[in-house]
Amino acid sequence: MFAPLFRWLESRIDVFAPFDERETPPRGVWPFMWHHIKGVKGWMAAIMITGLGFSGIEAAMYLMVGWFVDLLATQSPETIFRDHGWLLAGAAFLLVVVRPLIYFANHAIVDQVVVPQITNQIRWRNHVYTLGHALGYFQNDFAGRLSARVIQAGQSIRGATIEVIDDLWYALVFASVAIGFFGRTSLWLALPVVVWLGAYVALLIYFVPRAKKRSEANSLGRSTTTGRIVDSYTNILTVKLFARADAERSAVRDSLTRWNASFLNQSRLITGVSVILQTMNSLLVVATAWLALLLWSQGEMTPGAVAAAIGLVLRLVQMSSWLIHLVRGIFENIGSVQESMETIAKPHDLPDAPDAVPLAIGKGAISFENIRFNYGKGGGLFDGLDLAIKPGERVGLVGPSGAGKSTLVNLLLRLYPLEGGRILIDGQDIAHVTQDSLRAQIGMVTQDNSLLHRSIGDNIAYGRIGASDAEIATAARQAEAHDFILGLGDQDGREGFDSRVGERGVKLSGGQRQRIAIARVLLKDAPILILDEATSALDSEVEAAIQQQLAALMQGKTVIAIAHRLSTIAALDRLIVLDRGRIVDSGSHGELIARGGLYARLWARQSGGFLAAADPEKLAV
Structure with a gap:
């Protein structure tokens, strides 16, 4: 019966409604909260209004009890319905119909x-905004802690808001009704409640700042522990390879x-405050009952008013x-x-420019002009580097570790x-095109190919939205992956392309x-191709088979390839030799060998020359 109404209510707020993904959430707790709830301020007002109605009726019930007791004391059974029937019916209607309706509306x-x-x-919007941060943002924090703060922001903002405008409002209305009733009956009767409220406010003033500080410490302890545990699980292979389980246990x-220490510190405060509050409550009940009895004995209060007063005080005590x-x-x-705000509400380090437009690829020419970069540190990895790559040119980047090869392609991306x-x-x-359109036009295979914890098919299809099963299978065949994929299975009985790969692809070997990853890039078929040690984890036989597919894929594309194994890129059109962020040589493989520079020395080492130059006795050792 209520299902259609519930469906209508549940569709009033669109969780995934469009919003400005580039807008940085404001700093400051209350601005940050308002930023997330301002879109539902009308519904929040409805909660406050219905809460006001319900709390008013709740308080009125105690006054009605007093009226009803006095009615029984002053009326005879023969006249009570004749003289007060409509009032009794109205009270019954208020309790049986109006109260449940307002309660239903509120809830x-x-x-x-x-x-x-x-x-x-809130979780969705914070997640989307967090995804917009630059790569360095994620490299500087635990993935577990980031995800925990995105998740906790939703429930914490909602919890604090609802508790303030619904529950706290309810208590405030109830206390106001109690004081008004006591004050109208006798100022002496109102005095214990006023004194109690003053003491209660003083207790809150003492309690709240300390509780806030200790809660922050407790929340920080929770997120830090979560991050530490997730870090251990994410890197479990490293933990086991280095036999560091004891160290990880010790860290956690x-x-x-x-x-636990912060939690106990918080609990001590709560216990102490609770004992003080219960003592205050007992004094309030005794003082109110004694004054009510005194006023009744002097004829200033009816039995019903006494019952109402004690009932209101007991309810206040219960609520306290x-x-x-x-x-x-x-x-x-x-x-x-x-805590969430401090993590989430940071400006994007690398936003799209306000005038950014989609990248329009023509021939695929790439030009680095006087670029300077050093990860924000002093000095410069690149300090005025220039490099032009022609459309369709296949270029290899060569140089020792730290020369800047991977950094150069990361800057291109x-x-x-x-x-x-x-x-x-x-x-x-x-810098003036949208980042999504830029990366959509570049296919890249890296030496560290982490996969998503999804099916094999989903991981390959990541290269092209809407790819068919046949296209996914074709890409897998071209990457020499089809046969081993068909033999895969997971713990839930899924097989082949439907089997899950585990977090970061840990259930597969490095070569798999x-x-x-190569199948994914083959399916993407982007006009610019970057290969960063793309075949480093493959055995020679599989590498030779895939090199043929990559050679076909390179046709008509602009290619940048990085490889420490120089034989894999020696046949490219041009090799660029980098050392400490500078281009020290360029040319074909033959030209570079003939010049006898850094490339020739690297080639000689990989060809076995360093063995001949080494001390035979040291080699024997």
């Missing part, structure tokens, strides 16, 4: 409209010890413990929001911002991962 808005949708909308134990934990919960959520100069593709400055 339907909270539980069906706001809580699930706004929680996941230290983190848990600090987290709940309220102090509510306030603690609010500030715990605020502490989590602050705009994974890091240039510190000077510019990079052009077909005359278009890549590299062939999947």
Whole structure:
């Protein structure tokens, strides 16, 4: 019966509604929270209004009890329905019809409209914004901690908001009704409640800042421990290869010890405050009951008013413990929001330019003009480097480790911002094209080919949206991967292209991962191709077979290849020799050998020359 209504309510907020993905969330807890909930402020107002109605009726129920007791004391059974029937019926209607309807409206808005949708909308928007950060942002933090803060931001912002405008509002209205009733009956009767409220506020003033500080420490301990555990699991192969399980256990134990200490510190505060509060509550009940009895004995209060007064005080006492934990919960959520904000609300280091347009590839010419870059450090890895690559030219980058080969292609992919100069593709400055369109036109195979924890087919299809099963299989055959894929299976019974590869592809060998990555790039078929040690993990037989496919793939494309094994790139059109961020030589393989420079020395070492020059006695040792 209620299903259509629930479906309508649940569709009021679109979790994935479009938003400005480039807008940096504001700093400051309350601005950060408002940034995420301002789109549902109308629903928040509805929660507050329905909460006001329900809390008003709840408080009125105690006054009605007093009225009802006095009615029984002053009326006879024969006249009570005749003289007060309509009032009794109105009270029954208020309790039986109006109260449930307002309760339903309040909880339907909270539980069906706001809580699930706004929680996941906040998570979605923070995730999308976080994806827009540059590569260095992710390299400087734990993946587990980043994901935890994106997830916790949704529930913390929603929790703090709902608790303030619904639960805290409810308590405030109830307390106001109680004080108004006591004050109208007798100022002396209101005095214990006023004193109690003053003491309660003083207790909150003492408690809240300390609870906030300790909650932040507890939240930091949680996220740090989570990050440490996830880091261990993510790098489990390294942990086992180096027999470092004891070290990892020790690191997590230290983190848990600090987290536990912060948790106990928080618990001590809560226990102490709770004992003080319960003492205050007992004094309030005794003082109110004694004053009510005194006023009744003097004829200033009816039995019904006494019953209502004691009922209101008992309800206040009951709410006080709940309220102090509510306030603690609010500030715990605020502490989590602050922690998430400090991680998430950072400007993108590498945003698209305001005038960015999609890259239009023509022939595929690439030009590095006076580029300067050194990862933001002093000095310069590249300090005025110039390099022009013709359309369709196949270029190899050669040089010792640290020469800047991989950095150069990372700058072409705009994974890091240039510190000077510019990079052009077909005359278009890549700083003024959208990053997605730039990377869509470049296919790259790296030496560290991490795969997504999805099916083999999904990983290959990552190269082209909407690729058919036949196209995926063809790419796998070209990468010499089809046969081994058909023999794969996972723990859930999926086989072949449907089998899962494990986190980062850990269930596959290095060579298998590299062939999947090559299949992905073959399927992408982008006009610019980058190969960074693309066949380093393959055996010679498989490499020879794939080299034929790569040679066919290179036709008509601009190619940049990096390889320490020089034989794999010796046949390219031109080799660029880099050393410490400078181009020290260029030419074909034969030209570079004939000149006898750095390339010739590297070639001689790989051809066995360094063995001949070595001390035979040292080699024997």
